[in-house]
Amino acid sequence: MSDQTKGKFSEKHPPGSKPDPELAAKVREKMHAGRISCAAAHKIARQTGATPAEVGRTIDLLDGKIEKCQLGLFGYRPEKKVAKPADSIDSELQSRIEAGLSDGRLSCSAAWQIAEQLGIGKLEVAAACESLKIKIKPCQLGAF
Numbered sequence: 001m002s003d004q005t006k007g008k009f010s011e012k013h014p015p016g017s018k019p020d021p022e023l024a025a026k027v028r029e030k031m032h033a034g035r036i037s038c039a040a041a042h043k044i045a046r047q048t049g050a051t052p053a054e055v056g057r058t059i060d061l062l063d064g065k066i067e068k069c070q071l072g073l074f075g076y077r078p079e080k081k082v083a084k085p086a087d088s089i090d091s092e093l094q095s096r097i098e099a100g101l102s103d104g105r106l107s108c109s110a111a112w113q114i115a116e117q118l119g120i121g122k123l124e125v126a127a128a129c130e131s132l133k134i135k136i137k138p139c140q141l142g143a144f
Contacts, residue, residue, distance in 0.1 A: 009060035012142075019061040023050055027058050037068040038075070041141055056141030066143045071111055071126040071136060074143065086127035093118060093128050101134070108140045 010017070019027075026048060030040040036059060045055045059066060067075030072083035096118065100110040106129055115122045129136055137144055 008063060009065070010063050012060055013057065017057075017061055019058040020050075020054070023048060023054065023058045024062060027055065027062060027064065031062070031064050034063070035065045035067045038066055038070045038141065039068065041066060042070075052140035053142055056139070056143065060142065066141055069139075069143070070122050071108065072123045073126060073136060083123060083126040083130050085131040086124070089128045089131055090118075093120070093125070094132065097125070097128060097132065097134060105135045105137045107138055108136055111136050112140075 023044070026044045027036060027041075030036050030044065041055045041059060042052055044050070045052045048055075050058075056066070065075075069075050073081055076082045093114070096114045097106055097111075100106050100114060102110075111125045111129070112122060115125045126136060
């Protein structure tokens with residue numbers, strides 16, 4: 001995003017795009033100072049039956065900012081990112097990450113699935129990816 005459009009997330013979408021009114025109301029309820037956490041956005045998706053992408057699009061169209069990525073990749077203050085490279089990586093975790101790659105990247109949803117399958121935290125998957133120099137992309141909410 002250029003400096004001119006920074007914070008104008010609605011400009012990522014075609015001109016005239018409008019959010020679903022009911023979904024927008026739910027998002028606004030959870031927004032504070034124009035920000036909403038990743039966890040709150042995903043909770044809205046579960047509660048409403050919307051996809052995370054639909055909730056993310058709604059947040060964009062409201063020019064909201066997503067914070068506190070559950071993988072620790074963005075939205076923390078002051079350091080922005082809290083995911084740090086892991087000191088060591090379990091071989092099963094590494095195998096699952098490598099098996100889940102698409103174009104050399106691991107999707108956010110695949111990272112979540114790996115964490116669930118292995119019974120570990122999402123941050124642990126992100127830390128392993130940091131060590132392996134693997135980018136996690138795309139975001140389920142469309143943030144990256």
